[in-house]
Amino acid sequence: MYHVVLTDTAPAKERHMKSLRHAAGASLAVVAVAVSGCTYASEESAAPEGNSSDGGPSSSTEIIGSIKKDPTLAAMVPDDIRESGTLRNGTAANYAPAEFIDTDGSTVVGFDVDYVKAIGKLMGLQVTTTNSAFPSLIPAIGSKYDLSASSFTITPERQNQVTLTSYFKAGYSMAVPKGNPKRISPDDLCGHSVAVQTGTAQQTAAQQKSKKCTEAGKKPIDLLSYESQSDATTNVAGGKADVLYADSVITGYAIKQTSKLEALGNITDASMFGVATAKNDGGLSKAIQAATQKLIDDGTMKKLLTSWGTEDGLIETSQVNPES
Secondary structure (H helix, E strand, C coil), X not given: CCECCCCCCCCCCCCCCCCCCCCCCXXXXXXXXXXXXXXXXXXXXXCCCCCCCCCCCHHHHHHHHCCCXXXXXXXXXXXXXXXXXXXXXXXXXXXXXXXXXXXXXXXXXXXXXXXXXXXXXXXXXXXXXXXXXXXXXXXXXXXXXXXXXXXXXXXXXXXXXXXXXXXXXXXXXXXXXXXXXXXXXXXXXXXXXXXXXXXXXXXXXXXXXXXXXXXXXXXXXXXXXXXXXXXXXXXXXXXXXXXXXXXXXXXHHHHHHCCCEEEEEEEEEEEEEEEEECCCCCCHHHHHHHHHHHHHHCCHHHHHHHHCCXXXXXXXXXXXXXXX
């Protein structure tokens, strides 16, 4: 989730779980569920790690279950978190397959959720994941949440607000209704309606593209911003919007989950995702970086990502506040 600096939350959890109010009829509702799991009210807490339902591939549960506590990593965890025994994660569960609501209607699942569970196991901590609106996540880090893994693209603006530790990479990509009936070029979106999730980097990019359209004497982009990624996807699949613009992993997942969409153009603007902690996090980011690097080095991260079909996002080195 290439969420922009408006303080990130997904489905799933901006990434902001709402009912599928934008779905046009039952068929589109089915598409939305297929793409994003479900959408529900925000502020639902998932069960602690080890008690949630199996939302992802069964192998991910087995992979996480095999991880053992690493005493060295556990010793790096700030005292207050270690003493509490719990690592609190906030996310916006409407951004499948990174974070979304499982079919039970309450459990938050996705590769970001599995990643946090994995580092929690290494640190000897239970993990709780709370679903909340994407813009509410960053302001709550350090108080309500110890960290937030919600597909945050690492940007200088975000690094002014929080500490970001890299764990994944993705780019921007677009999709159109199957067959591209309006013959849209990825290089010219002027005059077309583009659906994005509110607060994402793609929203900002589309605004910049629209400005260039008007400067060139062309019609601006009709930017349609939705609180939920599933709503944006559903409206493109249903023909209410011309183009879907999102993180590449999100667009790719949406295309796989429905026969109504196809890719438009290539992946662009590849960037790192970062798990967010407070600016003064007492060393938590260093512990997260070390745990992430261990998962990368021993092959566990690749296994987890492969179980979600997102292994293309694997990175070789995790860093605290890398240059974006």
